Amino acid sequence: MWVLAVVLLVGGAVSIYVGLWSLRWERLAGGVAVGLLALAVAAIGVTHDPDRAPLDPNPGSATSMVAIGDSYMSGEGASAYFPGTDDEGSNKCHRSSDAFPYLAAQQLHASLTFAACSGARARDIVGTKDDGSKADGQYPDSPASILGGTPQIDALQGKHPTFVLVDVGGNDAGFGDLGKGCAIPTTPDCRRSASFWMKRLDTRAYPDILRTLQAVKAEAGGAPVFVVDYPNPLGPKDCWKIRIAAPELGFLATRSSLASTRW
Numbered sequence: 001m002w003v004l005a006v007v008l009l010v011g012g013a014v015s016i017y018v019g020l021w022s023l024r025w026e027r028l029a030g031g032v033a034v035g036l037l038a039l040a041v042a043a044i045g046v047t048h049d050p051d052r053a054p055l056d057p058n059p060g061s062a063t064s065m066v067a068i069g070d071s072y073m074s075g076e077g078a079s080a081y082f083p084g085t086d087d088e089g090s091n092k093c094h095r096s097s098d099a100f101p102y103l104a105a106q107q108l109h110a111s112l113t114f115a116a117c118s119g120a121r122a123r124d125i126v127g128t129k130d131d132g133s134k135a136d137g138q139y140p141d142s143p144a145s146i147l148g149g150t151p152q153i154d155a156l157q158g159k160h161p162t163f164v165l166v167d168v169g170g171n172d173a174g175f176g177d178l179g180k181g182c183a184i185p186t187t188p189d190c191r192r193s194a195s196f197w198m199k200r201l202d203t204r205a206y207p208d209i210l211r212t213l214q215a216v217k218a219e220a221g222g223a224p225v226f227v228v229d230y231p232n233p234l235g236p237k238d239c240w241k242i243r244i245a246a247p248e249l250g251f252l253a254t255r256s257s258l259a260s261t262r263w
Helices: 002-022 025-046 100-108 122-126 152-156 175-183 190-219 246-261
Strands: 064-068 111-114 163-166 225-227
Touching: 064 100, 064 152, 100 111, 100 163, 122 152, 122 190, 152 190, 163 190, 190 225
Parallel strands: 064 111, 064 163, 163 225
Antiparallel strands: none
């Protein structure tokens, strides 16, 4: 949205300049119109309505759950996000009432502590880096009332949930980078990078995921911890709108499956 606004604004500015320099009023008027359109596009990008559902679908319920994880858990891609979780610079966790844990809480009539955050890696959940040093929360400048300023595992402190949902690993394994590499038409067949991604999965992601699950289980106070698998983001059928060759689609689907089953 912002890219489109900038392109339109630059185009409008050029038209205005040319119109003034050449005294061609029709071009000047066109530049002004394009500039106004750019402002309108920018306004749309920042004024969309937030998710108006209650943050907790069933407060006070005898059944309670805590949701920890990354974009698959938070609801990335939804049409609207909870207030405070789509603010540039302070918090972009992108939590939504369309997300899996929220829908599950509704179905189970359970109270929900929703800590999942788009883009989260293991260190954002447990609060420690690979070398054991302390890691800040994913969004340290997040308001105190909006989860994301401290590690997600803090959401378990002082609580006695009925169960905990967690997903982690996709960002540690770099699956998004792998997908983008396959989607760029000018790059070689992304299957050539299979050994690199398998090494990253085994040497970087696996230890981080194991460390995260152990920490969450220890903090859960005996509550069951359910690990949510990553679904195949490409679906069971080929889609002509995805400009990725069929062999590469199969490669991506396999890597996604491995990210769920490796641990």
